[in-house]
Amino acid sequence: MISKPFGPRIGIVGGGQLGKMLIEAGLPWNVNYNVLDPGVDAPAARYAAEFIHGSLTDREAILKLAEVSDILTYEIEHIDVETLIELEGQGKTVIPGPRILKTIQDKSLQKQFYSQNELSTTPFTLFHTIDEMRGAASDFSDEKIVVKSAKGGYDGKGVWILNRSDVQQGNVPFELNGNTFFLEQFLGHARELSVIVARNTDGDSKTYPSVEMVFDPELNLVDYLFAPANVTDEEETALRTLAHDAIDALEGVGLFAVEMFLTDEGEVFINEIAPRPHNSGHQTIEGNVTSQYEQLNRILLGLPLGETDLYSPVVMINLLGDQGVSGDYGLSGLDQFFAAKDAHLHWYNKSQTRPGRKMGHITVRASSVDEAHTTATHIRSRLKMQQR
Numbered sequence: 039m040i041s042k043p044f045g046p047r048i049g050i051v052g053g054g055q056l057g058k059m060l061i062e063a064g065l066p067w068n069v070n071y072n073v074l075d076p077g078v079d080a081p082a083a084r085y086a087a088e089f090i091h092g093s094l095t096d097r098e099a100i101l102k103l104a105e106v107s108d109i110l111t112y113e114i115e116h117i118d119v120e121t122l123i124e125l126e127g128q129g130k131t132v133i134p135g136p137r138i139l140k141t142i143q144d145k146s147l148q149k150q151f152y153s154q155n156e157l158s159t160t161p162f163t164l165f166h167t168i169d170e171m172r173g174a175a176s177d178f179s180d181e182k183i184v185v186k187s188a189k190g191g192y193d194g195k196g197v198w199i200l201n202r203s204d205v206q207q208g209n210v211p212f213e214l215n216g217n218t219f220f221l222e223q224f225l226g227h228a229r230e231l232s233v234i235v236a237r238n239t240d241g242d243s244k245t246y247p248s249v250e251m252v253f254d255p256e257l258n259l260v261d262y263l264f265a266p267a268n269v270t271d272e273e274e275t276a277l278r279t280l281a282h283d284a285i286d287a288l289e290g291v292g293l294f295a296v297e298m299f300l301t302d303e304g305e306v307f308i309n310e311i312a313p314r315p316h317n318s319g320h321q322t323i324e325g326n327v328t329s330q331y332e333q334l335n336r337i338l339l340g341l342p343l344g345e346t347d348l349y350s351p352v353v354m355i356n357l358l359g360d361q362g363v364s365g366d367y368g369l370s371g372l373d374q375f376f377a378a379k380d381a382h383l384h385w386y387n388k389s390q391t392r393p394g395r396k397m398g399h400i401t402v403r404a405s406s407v408d409e410a411h412t413t414a415t416h417i418r419s420r421l422k423m424q425q426r
């Protein structure tokens with residue numbers, strides 16, 4: 039039975055793996071959670087004291103969640119933010135504030151926010167028509183140019199890396215349909231890092247040690263990531279300072295993942311912010327003193343922030359749906375996982391798979407990142423999904 043020493047009932051918009059792990063972190067404290075999701079078998083659904091079945095963009099469904107919850111949070115950006123703004127106006131606590139979400143939902147507003155607040159970000163030019171785009175291409179001098187759709191993108195969708203000559207000729211693989219897009223300077227050799235920032239209602243904040251992400255070039259998803267990142271002390275300070283300053287400028291309350299680029303010259307640029315627990319913080323469950331999920335629970339419940347230090351080098355590997363397997367599935371080949379010394383499996387309880395879908399992850403701690411990476415890849419190489 040769930041009792042409630044910590045009082046408030048937390049309503050989560052979205053019941054995916056991030057919601058599931060947020061709840062798992064609060065279960066030892068007997069926190070109450072309600073979940074809204076369109077899937078009755080969503081990963082977080084079975085932990086919900088009240089499960090609301092509905093779309094994340096359905097106003098009525100969000101109102102129902104709000105009715106049974108004292109505090110609202112969300113684990114995904116593509117949700118009905120206007121209803122959350124309205125609820126906040128009526129006195130409901132929504133963390134992070136929905137106005138921040140509204141800015142983040144639109145990458146062009148994010149970029150403008152960074153430049154207005156003098157937060158280092160790559161140069162960009164907005165456009166709405168093909169003619170504007172062709173003209174804007176002359177603001178950039180590199181051979182490659184990045185084009186981003188302001189709204190609706192995720193996991194690399196809505197982002198194109200194109201030849202500048204093609205952009206100049208209007209030769210692009212997308213329709214504009216009156217929407218906002220922007221061109222952005224392409225950073226050829228930059229590495230991608232993330233710093234998680236926790237900031238509470240008192241304005242106290244803590245940053246996590248930076249995490250370095252290695253992407254799967256085909257799927258555009260994080261293949262694996264590691265901490266500590268392979269950076270100098272100066273670079274670590276620059277990354278954590280930029281992340282901290284960005285969330286301070288937003289006056290954000292909640293947990294935020296700040297994605298940044300680090301060039302070979304040691305320059306840092308902010309790419310985007312996720313106002314929620316993030317893939318790049320999964321490994322904090324076993325790797326850090328306070329996980330990103332516990333930290334968000336602390337913020338939601340008005341408790342002091344926990345320490346963010348790393349226990350040891352750590353690698354996190356995503357387990358994605360195998361190619362050629364869709365729908366019902368089985369999983370085999372866990373022998374290396376059980377044989378490993380300090381490996382931790384999180385399987386998200388998704389009833390259906392599809393190629394490239396995030397199905398789970400493995401975290402490995404070891405005395406070095408290399409050792410952890412070797413163990414993690416070895417475990418993953420044995421895992422196989424079967425069509426059922």
Ligand SMILES: Nc1ncnc2c1ncn2[C@@H]1O[C@H](COP(=O)(O)OP(=O)(O)O)[C@@H](O)[C@H]1O
Nearest residue numbers: 160184191192193194195197222223224225310
């Ligand atoms: N300016 C850039 N230079 C080089 N690569 C970029 C740039 N912007 C984005 N990318 C690449 O595209 C990926 C997706 O872009 P991002 O803006 O993070 O969108 P998403 O919402 O899909 O995460 C990034 O993780 C990075 O690999």
Ligand SMILES: [Mg+2]
Nearest residue numbers: 193297309310
């Ligand atoms: Mg991104």
